[in-house]
Amino acid sequence: MRNLRTLLIIFGIFLAFAFLVGCGGSSSSSSNSSSSTTTTQTIATSGANVASISVNGGPLATLNYADAAFTSVTVCVPGTTTCQTIDGILVDTGSSGLRILSSVLTVALPQQNSSSGSPVAECFLFVSSYTWGPVQTADVQMASEKASSVPIQVLSDSDFTTPTSCADSGASSDTLESLGANGIVGVGLFAQDCGTYCEQVQTAAGSPNLYYECTSTTNCQPIGETLAQQVPNPVSLFPTDNNGVIVELPAISAGEEPTVSGSLVFGIGTESNNALGAATVYTANADGNFATTYSGTANSASFIDSGSNGYFFPSSITVCPSSSDAPDFYCPSSTENLSATSQGANGASGTVNFSIANAETLFTVDDSAYSDLGGSNSAGSFDWGLPFFFGRNVYTGIQSTTNPNGYWAY
DSSP: OEEOOBOOBOTTTSGGGOOOOOOOOOEEEEEEOSBSSOEEEEEEOOSTTEEEEEESSOSOTTOEETTOOEEEEEEEOTTSSOEEEEEEEEEETTSEEEEEEGGGOOSOOOBOBOTTSOBEEEEEEBSSEEEEEEEEEEEEEETTEEEEEEEEEEEOSSSSOOOHHHHTTSEEOOSHHHHSSSEEEEEOSOSBSSGGGGGSOOOSTTOOOOEEEEEETTEEEEOOOOGGGSOBOGGGGSSSSOSEEEEEEOOOTTSEESOEEEEEEEOSSSSTTOOOTTOOEEEOOTTSOEEEEETTEEEEEEEEOTTBSSEEOOOSSOBOOTTSSSTTBBOOSSOEEEEEEEEOTTSOEEEEEEEEOOHHHHTTSOOSEESSOEEOOOTTOOEEOGGGGBTEEEEEEOOOSSSTTOEEEO
């Protein structure tokens, strides 16, 4: 069984409102031949700011999560040595915030309370699912980087009854079987998962509320939440190396592999192993997007997202049957060699060559990493998912005074 999904936050609903809050290592090299030019890729293999990642199918033995990168995160009771290291955490550059299944969490973390003293919970929305559960506080460590007293979401359908307004948003992803991971570490463009949008209670139709205070286990009501209390991108709270991340995965020469290992590097231009180098910077607009032109059509709501397990874009390529193991993925009769051109809000542009293979054929072999997996998407949106990351170092710069909406670079 495979977990085939697009795990990305609902862009354009509230990310448009997100705003600002106030050493070295060895490496290995491989060739990147998937773009319009061939470059040499250097992958950091050690350093205080380097965490290992693996595309390995995920922690659930009965479910092979295709094209998903996992890492480990250590959480501690704040200010103590009472800690737990949890593996199988999905690396997601398309969202912000650390979210951990309550079923795998063994340390008792302090509950975050509202100004009235009631426990705070969050409903975090993805395209076709949601996560629900209390906001708790932890010291968070990845590699040798540590952030103190970080609000995180603990995923649970049982601590507090899920509000109807949240449950109506899709399917719950609060179990290992539904999430396919032990948690998600969102290391995307924004410092918080919701920003100024969530400082006020949302009452307009079509405007979801994310934060709730729970006066009892069965009564959770919407609240506004300050920036400091929202679930943040944990990298933004590191004392150093806190301005972004680099996902570094080697190229897949045969198009698919059983597993692929690489690195998640913290900081951009802060250490000898995370220089921006010759990478082109593509700044995001206020919605957290840039433009991608494919087959003569500009898709203005485009983004780069390691939490999506394929290239997702509108195309006339044949879609796999709904009765197959790969519904909504593309199933061309033979591999399609394609290209698309992306343009940042700063005007920078570049063309990427990529391929789309028949997903049904790909899944006849029990691999976990695919460089040519893709599927359909709504008009106007191009999602550069994990296959884009193979063979190139992809930088995600967190919003700053220089780039208020963040940027990607590659």
